[in-house]
Amino acid sequence: MDCNQARPQLQSRLDDALAAEPAAALDGHLAHCPPCRRAFHTLKTAQGAIREHADCFRAPGALRSRILAELAAAAAAPPVSGRGRARRSGHPGRLGRWGWFGSGAALAASLTLVITLTLAPVPGAPLEDQVVSAHIRSLMENHLMDIASSDRHTVKPWFNGRLDLAPPVRDFEAVGFPLAGGRLDVLDQRPVAALVYRRRQHVINLFIAPADGAAAGLHEASPTRGYTVLYWSDGGLADWLVSDLERTELLEFARLLRSPPPAQ
Amino acid sequence: MSDPETLRRFEQVVLPHLDAAYNLARWLTRNPQDADDVVQEAMLRALKYLTGLRGENARPWLLTIVRQTCYTWLRNNRPPAEVYILDQDDFDLATSPPGEDGGGDPETLVARIEDRTLVNRLIAALPVPLREVIVLRELEELAYREIADILAVPIGTVMSRLSRARARLRAGLFRHLGESDRGL
Numbered sequence: 408m409d410c411n412q413a414r415p416q417l418q419s420r421l422d423d424a425l426a427a428e429p430a431a432a433l434d435g436h437l438a439h440c441p442p443c444r445r446a447f448h449t450l451k452t453a454q455g456a457i458r459e460h461a462d463c464f465r466a467p468g469a470l471r472s473r474i475l476a477e478l479a480a481a482a483a484a485p486p487v488s489g490r491g492r493a494r495r496s497g498h499p500g501r502l503g504r505w506g507w508f509g510s511g512a513a514l515a516a517s518l519t520l521v522i523t524l525t526l527a528p529v530p531g532a533p534l535e536d537q538v539v540s541a542h543i544r545s546l547m548e549n550h551l552m553d554i555a556s557s558d559r560h561t562v563k564p565w566f567n568g569r570l571d572l573a574p575p576v577r578d579f580e581a582v583g584f585p586l587a588g589g590r591l592d593v594l595d596q597r598p599v600a601a602l603v604y605r606r607r608q609h610v611i612n613l614f615i616a617p618a619d620g621a622a623a624g625l626h627e628a629s630p631t632r633g634y635t636v637l638y639w640s641d642g643g644l645a646d647w648l649v650s651d652l653e654r655t656e657l658l659e660f661a662r663l664l665r666s667p668p669p670a671q
Numbered sequence: 672m673s674d675p676e677t678l679r680r681f682e683q684v685v686l687p688h689l690d691a692a693y694n695l696a697r698w699l700t701r702n703p704q705d706a707d708d709v710v711q712e713a714m715l716r717a718l719k720y721l722t723g724l725r726g727e728n729a730r731p732w733l734l735t736i737v738r739q740t741c742y743t744w745l746r747n748n749r750p751p752a753e754v755y756i757l758d759q760d761d762f763d764l765a766t767s768p769p770g771e772d773g774g775g776d777p778e779t780l781v782a783r784i785e786d787r788t789l790v791n792r793l794i795a796a797l798p799v800p801l802r803e804v805i806v807l808r809e810l811e812e813l814a815y816r817e818i819a820d821i822l823a824v825p826i827g828t829v830m831s832r833l834s835r836a837r838a839r840l841r842a843g844l845f846r847h848l849g850e851s852d853r854g855l
């Protein structure tokens with residue numbers, strides 16, 4: 408192989424797109440041709456640096472939630488012609504779209520049915536998967552809360568008589584995690600308490616269930632569908648925390664929840 | 672229109688690639704709000720066409736839809752001068768061949784490229800047909816074949832665009848280096 412044959416193949420070698428034999432032949436040439444080796448090194452250096460430094464954008468949590476809501480609506484609704492998805496000029500188009508979504512009151516009944524069928528907990532599915540499905544369900548079904556209140560003295564007694572556990576309810580508004588309310592949910596075919604907190608535009612679900620007795624420190628489930636899931640147990644109660652919030656912020660919230668409550 | 676099984680499949684197969692979809696839209700529109708709109712629209716299209724996805728990898732399939740949605744969006748929302756290049760069938764023949772790298776050596780390139788802002792600015796400044804191959808290859812790490820399918824062009828075209836895009840990025844880094852040297 409000479410340099411004229413080697414040069415056009417450098418990029419393919421860089422991108423791992425050469426078959427074994429041509430790759431070996433090229434490597435043989437590079438081994439004793441300093442100019443080609445230098446050219447390849449330049450390509451490789453630039454590629455490595457671009458991969459390291461170029462921004463890799465992640466979908467914002469608010470967008471993820473909106474898409475889930477729209478998908479639910481799309482799934483429930485037959486295609487509507489001219490449904491006002493107009494090209495926008497400025498921002499009113501975006502508002503118009505959500506206006507359309509919000510006005511779809513007729514959808515509500517079938518929507519709930521479809522989503523319940525679709526995202527009903529799968530018995531035997533890993534618990535973190537159920538936790539994420541329950542979280543998505545809470546956002547989609549317009550059933551985030553049975554009791555909407557930022558007052559823990561209202562939320563806590565609401566669970567009396569509805570569950571055979573008394574979930575501790577604390578508000579963290581002072582540190583940016585305001586309590587929004589609570590509801591009953593189901594995990595592993597058992598009723599559990601769900602407390603809803605907010606962080607900016609993000610929704611956080613805290614599921615509280617009876618534990619089998621062993622205290623366990625803070626754990627993180629493997630990333631599931633883009634959501635962070637943290638869990639721990641104090642021996643009597645097991646807690647599952649889920650959100651699309653930035654992972655470090657959710658960890659911060661978990662530490663707050665696990666910290667001893669202030670003396671009353 | 673979409674039965675529960677379709678929605679479940681969508682959630683399991685397509686939704687995991689939402690970040691890749693957003694990354695491509697964000698780089699092509701260069702604007703977070705527009706990327707939001709494009710991705711939202713693309714996901715609805717993806718749901719509509721989900722039955723067309725059979726066995727192949729969902730990520731390039733979704734990115735094809737995102738790219739088409741981006742192009743439609745760019746045509747409708749960007750000044751004609753910027754859109755012009757999207758419609759040029761002879762784009763690959765019309766542009767001049769890439770210039771030399773300016774004779775810089777790899778070690779100075781390393782030093783320059785540590786400048787994150789500069790790297791991002793240079794990528795953003797590429798014309799869309801070159802920018803998208805950089806995003807798909809360097810950030811999404813797709814193979815030539817997958818990129819060719821997304822762009823609906825031959826593999827050779829992908830390789831030549833990639834080569835020119837990379838040459839422009841390197842040239843930009845070296846040129847910048849020259850300027851800052853003069854400034855000293």
Ligand SMILES: [Zn+2]
Pocket residue numbers: 409410411413436440442443444
């Ligand atoms: Zn050589």
